[in-house]
Amino acid sequence: MSKSAIVIGAGIVGLATARALAIRGYKVTVLERTGKAVGASIKNFGMIWPIGQPAGEMYERALLSKRIWKEVCNQAGIWYEESGSLHAAYNDAEQQVLEEFYEASNEERPCYLLNKNETANKSEAIVQKALRSALYCEDEMIVDPREAIAKLPAYLAEKYGVKFIWSSGVTKVFYPTVWCGEKLYEADQVFVCNGADFETLFPGQFAALPLTKCKLQMMRTEAQPGNWRIGPAICGGLSLIHYKSFAAAPSLNILKEKFENERSDYLNWGIHVMVSQNRIGELTIGDSHEYGQTFEPFDRAFINEMILTYLASFASFKTEKIIETWNGIYAKLRNTGTVVNHKRPHRVYKVVQGDRKKTLKLIKQYPTTFCRVFCLASIPNWLMIPSSFFTD
Numbered sequence: 001m002s003k004s005a006i007v008i009g010a011g012i013v014g015l016a017t018a019r020a021l022a023i024r025g026y027k028v029t030v031l032e033r034t035g036k037a038v039g040a041s042i043k044n045f046g047m048i049w050p051i052g053q054p055a056g057e058m059y060e061r062a063l064l065s066k067r068i069w070k071e072v073c074n075q076a077g078i079w080y081e082e083s084g085s086l087h088a089a090y091n092d093a094e095q096q097v098l099e100e101f102y103e104a105s106n107e108e109r110p111c112y113l114l115n116k117n118e119t120a121n122k123s124e125a126i127v128q129k130a131l132r133s134a135l136y137c138e139d140e141m142i143v144d145p146r147e148a149i150a151k152l153p154a155y156l157a158e159k160y161g162v163k164f165i166w167s168s169g170v171t172k173v174f175y176p177t178v179w180c181g182e183k184l185y186e187a188d189q190v191f192v193c194n195g196a197d198f199e200t201l202f203p204g205q206f207a208a209l210p211l212t213k214c215k216l217q218m219m220r221t222e223a224q225p226g227n228w229r230i231g232p233a234i235c236g237g238l239s240l241i242h243y244k245s246f247a248a249a250p251s252l253n254i255l256k257e258k259f260e261n262e263r264s265d266y267l268n269w270g271i272h273v274m275v276s277q278n279r280i281g282e283l284t285i286g287d288s289h290e291y292g293q294t295f296e297p298f299d300r301a302f303i304n305e306m307i308l309t310y311l312a313s314f315a316s317f318k319t320e321k322i323i324e325t326w327n328g329i330y331a332k333l334r335n336t337g338t339v340v341n342h343k344r345p346h347r348v349y350k351v352v353q354g355d356r357k358k359t360l361k362l363i364k365q366y367p368t369t370f371c372r373v374f375c376l377a378s379i380p381n382w383l384m385i386p387s388s389f390f391t392d
């Protein structure tokens with residue numbers, strides 16, 4: 001008899017979970033609260049970003065995630081660009097970090113140190129004045145999250161028979177029954193992929209977990225004229241202290257100290273600045289990071305101004321007209337990457353994103369709550385969970 005599963009939430013984690021379950025022979029039903037997914041998964045840069053992951057297991061997972069994204073995009077007719085990434089250096093400290101990262105990583109990653117001219121050839125968007133050098137890496141890939149999240153349900157329905165029930169907020173789970181108001185559903189397994197909603201389902205359990213929420217502010221420009229492309233996704237020096245991967249550079253602390261002295265306001269708001277470009281040429285620009293359980297719902301204009309001021313120090317575009325601003329909130333483990341929370345009676349799972357080693361630590365901390373671990377074969381951000389996730 002075929003096994004059945006209910007997935008709660010149609011963001012990327014729910015979609016990835018549905019795919020992985022379907023590959024393993026489950027009859028999958030996805031219950032989504034809203035008429036279409038409008039959570040964190042459509043509000044991001046669409047950056048599939050191995051360079052943000054430290055060498056070893058996490059980097060390998062990021063590459064696996066990218067491979068799965070490519071496969072799915074090709075099958076589902078979703079646009080993607082293997083743009084690579086460009087980190088530009090404008091002072092000694094940034095240059096030193098890039099050089100050391102390159103030395104530590106170039107055998108594992110397809111990355112290259114570029115001089116000023118080579119950087120200009122790679123991207124016309126990079127500001128040349130005071131530019132020292134840049135690190136180009138081939139790994140990174142861009143999707144348009146709005147397109148991808150909209151198209152994936154139809155793909156999963158057609159290819160794997162996944163059933164989507166929209167506008168169906170789950171109000172209670174008591175295994176094996178799932179309530180959507182008065183409507184009841186049942187399945188052999190239930191996966192809670194509800195993003196940053198810690199309040200509706202299992203609020204007590206969520207409160208006990210080292211989970212927090214992160215609010216990010218973002219902007220989008222109008223399409224660049226004449227099909228002008230920026231080339232790789234681009235970042236300034238602040239990204240070097242944001243991503244754990246750059247800890248491979250021994251001088252990173254010097255750069256951190258420099259930012260603490262010169263741009264403490266940026267660090268206070270968790271700002272680092274990146275740009276990606278979608279198929280039609282619009283630029284997605286961000287971002288800031290505020291952590292907590294409840295946020296002001298409004299965008300702070302000064303944060304957007306800070307982001308744009310810093311952006312102007314390393315990139316310029318044919319048009320910089322902002323057509324949209326928004327903020328997004330996603331679930332994040334405090335100090336760690338992620339977790340899969342397995343709840344009694346062994347068949348209800350909370351899925352966030354993760355780092356297996358850190359999850360194991362959490363299991364030791366919460367032995368009754370985390371009784372089973374899955375390897376989330378992806379980066380602790382955008383992910384497409386492969387079937388190996390469910391092998392235990």
Ligand SMILES: Cc1cc2nc3c(=O)[nH]c(=O)nc-3n(C[C@H](O)[C@H](O)[C@H](O)COP(=O)(O)OP(=O)(O)OC[C@H]3O[C@@H](n4cnc5c(N)ncnc54)[C@H](O)[C@@H]3O)c2cc1C
Pocket residue numbers: 008009010011012013014031032033034036037038039040041042043044045046047048049168169170171193194195196197200201216217218286287327328329330331352353379380381382383
């Ligand atoms: C602004 C921003 C930029 C980012 N940039 C990147 C990036 O470029 N690359 C990257 O890798 N990561 C990025 N991230 C992180 C990434 O977007 C998130 O980690 C990811 O989208 C989380 O997916 P999710 O499915 O858990 O959450 P969501 O996309 O929020 O989905 C959760 C879904 O569950 C539904 N739901 C909740 N409760 C219920 C319920 N009770 N019943 C039914 N349905 C329910 C919600 O309606 C929602 O559709 C970014 C995040 C933000 C906010």
